[in-house]
Amino acid sequence: MIQADVLIVGGGMAGQTLAAALGGAGLAVVLVDRERPAETRALAYDGRTSAVAFGAMRALDGIGLWSRLSDGAEPILEIRVSDRDSPLFLHYDHAALGNDPLGFIVENTAIRRALGDHLAALPTVQMIAPASVAQLERGRGRATATLDDGRTITALLAVAADGRNSPMRRAAGINVAEWSYPQTGLVCTIAHEKPHRGVAHERFLPAGPLAVLPMRGDRSSIVWTERADLAPAMLDLDDAAFAREIENRFGPHLGAMTLEGARWSYPLAFTLADRYVMPRLALLGDAARAIHPIAGQGFNLGLRDVAVLAEVVVDAARLGLDPGDMSVLERYERWRRFDGLALAATTDLLNRLFSTAFPPVQMMRDLGLAMVNEIPQLKRFFMRDAMGTAGDLPRLVRGEAL
Amino acid sequence: MKHAQPHASVDASEVAKFAALADSWWDTNGPYRPLHRLNPVRLAFIRDRLCALLERDARSLKPLKGLRIADIGCGGGLLTEPLARMGAEVTGIDAAEENVAAAAAHAEETEVTISYRATTAEALVAEGASFDAVISMEVVEHVADRDAFLADCVALTRPGGGLFLATLNRTVKSYAMAIVGAEYVLRWLPRGTHDWKRFVRPSELASALRNAGADVKALAGVGYNPMTDTWGLEKGVDVNYMAFAVSRED
Numbered sequence: 001m002i003q004a005d006v007l008i009v010g011g012g013m014a015g016q017t018l019a020a021a022l023g024g025a026g027l028a029v030v031l032v033d034r035e036r037p038a039e040t041r042a043l044a045y046d047g048r049t050s051a052v053a054f055g056a057m058r059a060l061d062g063i064g065l066w067s068r069l070s071d072g073a074e075p076i077l078e079i080r081v082s083d084r085d086s087p088l089f090l091h092y093d094h095a096a097l098g099n100d101p102l103g104f105i106v107e108n109t110a111i112r113r114a115l116g117d118h119l120a121a122l123p124t125v126q127m128i129a130p131a132s133v134a135q136l137e138r139g140r141g142r143a144t145a146t147l148d149d150g151r152t153i154t155a156l157l158a159v160a161a162d163g164r165n166s167p168m169r170r171a172a173g174i175n176v177a178e179w180s181y182p183q184t185g186l187v188c189t190i191a192h193e194k195p196h197r198g199v200a201h202e203r204f205l206p207a208g209p210l211a212v213l214p215m216r217g218d219r220s221s222i223v224w225t226e227r228a229d230l231a232p233a234m235l236d237l238d239d240a241a242f243a244r245e246i247e248n249r250f251g252p253h254l255g256a257m258t259l260e261g262a263r264w265s266y267p268l269a270f271t272l273a274d275r276y277v278m279p280r281l282a283l284l285g286d287a288a289r290a291i292h293p294i295a296g297q298g299f300n301l302g303l304r305d306v307a308v309l310a311e312v313v314v315d316a317a318r319l320g321l322d323p324g325d326m327s328v329l330e331r332y333e334r335w336r337r338f339d340g341l342a343l344a345a346t347t348d349l350l351n352r353l354f355s356t357a358f359p360p361v362q363m364m365r366d367l368g369l370a371m372v373n374e375i376p377q378l379k380r381f382f383m384r385d386a387m388g389t390a391g392d393l394p395r396l397v398r399g400e401a402l
Numbered sequence: 403m404k405h406a407q408p409h410a411s412v413d414a415s416e417v418a419k420f421a422a423l424a425d426s427w428w429d430t431n432g433p434y435r436p437l438h439r440l441n442p443v444r445l446a447f448i449r450d451r452l453c454a455l456l457e458r459d460a461r462s463l464k465p466l467k468g469l470r471i472a473d474i475g476c477g478g479g480l481l482t483e484p485l486a487r488m489g490a491e492v493t494g495i496d497a498a499e500e501n502v503a504a505a506a507a508h509a510e511e512t513e514v515t516i517s518y519r520a521t522t523a524e525a526l527v528a529e530g531a532s533f534d535a536v537i538s539m540e541v542v543e544h545v546a547d548r549d550a551f552l553a554d555c556v557a558l559t560r561p562g563g564g565l566f567l568a569t570l571n572r573t574v575k576s577y578a579m580a581i582v583g584a585e586y587v588l589r590w591l592p593r594g595t596h597d598w599k600r601f602v603r604p605s606e607l608a609s610a611l612r613n614a615g616a617d618v619k620a621l622a623g624v625g626y627n628p629m630t631d632t633w634g635l636e637k638g639v640d641v642n643y644m645a646f647a648v649s650r651e652d
Contacts, residue, residue, distance in 0.1 A: 140511070141512050317463055319484055320488040321441070327438055
């Protein structure tokens with residue numbers, strides 16, 4: 001029987017970051033992941049990038065991870081939101097709020113490698129992989145997990161960080177609201193002729209948004225939302241033709257584009273758990289809510305989960321209280337649910353609003369974008385929201401120690 | 403377990419009232435729900451003051467490691483167990499044997515080492531016991547001889563050690579909130595839990611402690627925010643409050 005304070009099931013970015021935060025505070029953590037660690041460090045495993053909002057960067061810094069990531073992170077200095085050929089667009093410039101960048105674009109592979117190296121150096125964190133949890137028993141005093149190889153782990157709190165389809169969440173009988181979009185996310189990296197100057201572009205097209213996000217060098221990360229029925233044909237194109245399709249959609253600002261490395265495709269869906277906690281169990285990251293990637297907020301939301309759950313668990317542990325007790329977990333749920341719900345609803349609405357060619361809707365949203373652009377207070381609010389520095393913030397996101 | 407002898411500072415009818423509730427102590431949504439909500443605020447106050455007094459790191463996981471602490475009127479052990487998990491060697495005493503039995507059974511279940519005894523503060527004084535810190539939450543308003551009880555608490559605190567007391571102030575507002583509000587309107591507490599006339603003014607507490615050899619260093623109000631369903635420290639001490647005193651060294 002392996003004893004721990006907290007058992008984390010799922011070694012994705014959210015689960016590992018929580019392990020780093022809790023382990024850094026001295027708690028005994030066991031992390032179970034079904035993948036072989038060497039595989040998750042390979043580029044072929046996940047070619048995506050993550051937008052790390054400024055607040056999320058502070059949280060990563062507080063956990064001690066940012067120093068391992070900053071060299072490969074490209075600062076976002078401006079965000080330009082545009083609607084096809086419309087002259088009206090929304091423009092966020094970091095200089096409007098001070099000197100801090102709005103956020104950073106970081107390659108997921110870099111995040112996974114940094115997490116792996118960081119966790120290996122934490123004495124109270126134990127990684128068990130590859131392994132999966134066959135059964136979780138949530139008892140009065142402790143939660144006990146039985147692994148498929150028969151090993152057992154007992155902890156005061158079990159955290160389900162096992163992704164959008166979370167088997168742990170299903171086993172606990174927590175219902176989700178979910179629907180899928182008739183859209184596919186196509187992801188790749190491109191090299192381009194002209195420098196991006198730190199500008200992130202979000203271009204709304206009838207099939208869905210096209211995001212062009214600045215990476216180190218003259219490279220950008222592409223998140224191209226395409227109609228699900230058209231996506232297979234796009235994926236069948238050769239590299240040069242695929243790059244031309246992106247050029248056609250994006251326009252000439254970055255010059256000629258060439259594809260770098262592989263392409264990935266992801267079906268787009270929306271999942272929201274109807275509760276985030278049960279006695280001795282908390283849902284984290286995509287297991288709690290997976291949103292449309294339109295606003296680049298998935299990892300940021302996961303990191304906010306991490307910052308809040310780490311804070312309530314560590315606060316409880318430092319007071320000798322039981323971190324798996326509902327009185328502690330309810331604080332996490334109350335704090336996180338609104339944020340998750342609001343963002344899920346907003347991104348869903350944005351996607352629906354911008355994926356239409358119906359002229360009155362087009363005109364309204366153009367006016368809306370222009371209005372936000374012209375009203376400084378409104379714009380600063382949206383910028384702070386995008387930076388992840390609005391609202392009631394956990395200590396790590398405020399840039400304070402856990 | 404042997405029945406504790408009745409003592410001057412114990413009022414028999416008051417003890418019986420809480421004993422009837424002993425089994426439900428640990429139900430976080432049961433009759434002691436307000437205490438469970440209040441607990442983190444009290445624990446943080448105790449930990450932070452004690453760590454400042456004895457120069458310890460409040461951010462560590464065992465900030466009270468090795469400290470000898472007495473929890474007087476420990477009830478079901480709601481405060482006693484966390485203190486032990488913070489590393490303290492805790493003695494939990496309660497005049498009601500049912501409370502002590504419930505607390506000990508729970509500590510066994512959660513694998514926390516605590517010395518629970520059905521006894522009184524004055525009996526501990528008679529044994530010559532001494533602690534780095536003495537904690538007594540919501541007891542002083544239930545005892546028959548308040549000044550004698552407070553003197554016992556001071557006697558149990560080693561010179562330079564900390565004494566923590568929580569009670570209710572005797573004000574119009576405390577009558578409205580603790581009696582009418584908590585017992586009759588919200589039904590947080592069974593009717594008759596408190597007798598307003600026994601509530602203690604901070605000045606009365608401070609002068610009794612001073613006479614016994616301890617000086618009050620801090621008073622903190624404890625208030626409820628109905629919007630967030632949480633308790634927190636506040637400046638006003640006109641209803642619930644905590645006092646932190648230090649036993650004089652000379």
